[in-house]
Amino acid sequence: MRLINRTPGRLTATALGVLPFLILLLIYGLASQQRLAENPNDKLLPGLEQMTAAVDRMAFQEDRRSGDYLMWVDSLASLERLGMGVGVAALMALVVGLANGVLPLVRANLAPLVSALSMVPPLAILPILFIVFGLGELSKVMLIVIGTAPIMMRDVAQRVRELPTEQLIKIQTLGANSWQVVTRMALPQVLPRLIDAVRLSLGPAWLFLIAAEAIASTEGLGYRIFLVRRYLAMDVILPYVIWITVLAIVIDQCLRLTNRKLFPWYNAGGH
Amino acid sequence: MSFISVNKLWKQYGDQVVLENLNLDVEQGEFCTLVGASGCGKSTFLKMLLGQETQTRGDLLLEGQTFPAEPDRNRGIVFQRYSVFPHLTVRQNVLMGLELEQRPLLGKLFGSARKEALEKVDDMLARVGLTPSANKWPHELSGGMQQRLAIAQSLIMRPRVLLLDEPFGALDPGIRKDMHELLLQLWQEIGITIFMVTHDLHEGFYLGTRLLVFDKVRNDPHDPNAYGATITYDLPIGQMDRSLLQDIDQSVTNTARHQAA
Numbered sequence: 001m002r003l004i005n006r007t008p009g010r011l012t013a014t015a016l017g018v019l020p021f022l023i024l025l026l027i028y029g030l031a032s033q034q035r036l037a038e039n040p041n042d043k044l045l046p047g048l049e050q051m052t053a054a055v056d057r058m059a060f061q062e063d064r065r066s067g068d069y070l071m072w073v074d075s076l077a078s079l080e081r082l083g084m085g086v087g088v089a090a091l092m093a094l095v096v097g098l099a100n101g102v103l104p105l106v107r108a109n110l111a112p113l114v115s116a117l118s119m120v121p122p123l124a125i126l127p128i129l130f131i132v133f134g135l136g137e138l139s140k141v142m143l144i145v146i147g148t149a150p151i152m153m154r155d156v157a158q159r160v161r162e163l164p165t166e167q168l169i170k171i172q173t174l175g176a177n178s179w180q181v182v183t184r185m186a187l188p189q190v191l192p193r194l195i196d197a198v199r200l201s202l203g204p205a206w207l208f209l210i211a212a213e214a215i216a217s218t219e220g221l222g223y224r225i226f227l228v229r230r231y232l233a234m235d236v237i238l239p240y241v242i243w244i245t246v247l248a249i250v251i252d253q254c255l256r257l258t259n260r261k262l263f264p265w266y267n268a269g270g271h
Numbered sequence: 272m273s274f275i276s277v278n279k280l281w282k283q284y285g286d287q288v289v290l291e292n293l294n295l296d297v298e299q300g301e302f303c304t305l306v307g308a309s310g311c312g313k314s315t316f317l318k319m320l321l322g323q324e325t326q327t328r329g330d331l332l333l334e335g336q337t338f339p340a341e342p343d344r345n346r347g348i349v350f351q352r353y354s355v356f357p358h359l360t361v362r363q364n365v366l367m368g369l370e371l372e373q374r375p376l377l378g379k380l381f382g383s384a385r386k387e388a389l390e391k392v393d394d395m396l397a398r399v400g401l402t403p404s405a406n407k408w409p410h411e412l413s414g415g416m417q418q419r420l421a422i423a424q425s426l427i428m429r430p431r432v433l434l435l436d437e438p439f440g441a442l443d444p445g446i447r448k449d450m451h452e453l454l455l456q457l458w459q460e461i462g463i464t465i466f467m468v469t470h471d472l473h474e475g476f477y478l479g480t481r482l483l484v485f486d487k488v489r490n491d492p493h494d495p496n497a498y499g500a501t502i503t504y505d506l507p508i509g510q511m512d513r514s515l516l517q518d519i520d521q522s523v524t525n526t527a528r529h530q531a532a
Contacts, residue, residue, distance in 0.1 A: 164352075164353035166350040166352065166353035166354055167353055167354075167356060169321065169323060169342050169348060169350075170348060170350070170354050170355075170356075170421075170424075171356075171367075171371075172341065172342035172343065173321070173342045173343065173344060173346055173347050173348050173425065173428070173430070174344060174367055174368035174371050174372075174424070174425075174428055175343065175344030175368060175371050175372045175428065176371045176378070177371075177375060179375075179376070179378075180371050180375070180378045183378055184367065184370075184371065184378045185356065188358045189356075189357070189358050263358070264408070265357055265358050265408045265409075265410065266357075266358070268408065268410055268411075
């Protein structure tokens, strides 16, 4: 049988999927063990023991200086920025994307600008944001907005334009005005697609968040990682990275399930 | 004055002549089927009736008035596919038109107004035989059911003209037969003017009151786009014999071959 026709069963598929994780863990464990055997104070590849101790210290004990549980404070601060940034960007994407997708006049007017903006490397304008909005929360949120909104705007506009022309004609023969075409045909059909766009934008959003926090912040997951780098505190950095990854996966899955729940017609192939 | 009158109508895209010198008068309540080879302008003519395309020259009049240049609620349409809204259930799909008409801003009905409208909707669904599927999503329906829904959705608006663009082209023969019966029945009950484009000459012969054959009279083999199609046969249905059907079939097939060459 050809290789392209050989499909794994359910159990085999799960095993194959888990395998790379196990291999990575094993390699890390062995390397860490070896280094720690040579030097018990080695900081580069901390063992499970050091990492759990670090997590315990960061998440479950009050910080001696501030009295806060740092990991939770960091998480909350970061998630707030991420949520604000992505939320604002999604809302802007919806408004501009719908207008661009439905109205040819607006499209002629705005689409070139949106395309140009989406090409600007967001990190290159981070200094401008710091100068204009100061070093506070606003500049960090703005970076996420500027980094993710233009691409989502283009995506939403594209999705609207992909709706069959037949539908657009049909709703007009039912007497719809332009506003109703937007609210009753384009908007409801583009919402699930917007959620998909948000899911794809979360990767870049995390990138911009951590970059902004690394440069100017007083708390946040990105801030902490870059802070403890000075002490080579891999025992903090590694759990933080894993924690960020877990958060990202959870958010992504929540969005996926929300999409399924809210738009049954979309996920059952009704589009 | 007739209900719809077409006067020396031409349609060109650049150098390509699609329709030339079309003349036609249609009375209210007629059921016209448009047949012809592909590329012979029958769909283009339908689009002009719909307001999706405008003519290059000539007049297209509805009760003496020029057709509006965009689709409106007086002209219903059923396409071969994608005529229904996937994000609305069967009932909501049919309700849509009533909601749009009564609520320009919200586009939604509530309370007693909604209840009243839903009664009309359910009545319409019963007519097209979709009552058992009233709360299903369109993707749960078969192709024939979806077309029933599309027809119901248009008819609830009581349009003056119903346009059908190869509505049964994607359906199985058996289902197609059921749809023919349904359509004839609805047309007799409501008395609406219908234009139906079809690929299937026999369908054209069976349905409706009038058969319009779109064909090219002149053909330049070196420049197939130089001449457009026009109406070559305009026949009342029921007064035709088999040899005429064969004649038309022959002529249309010839044109199709020329087009393909």
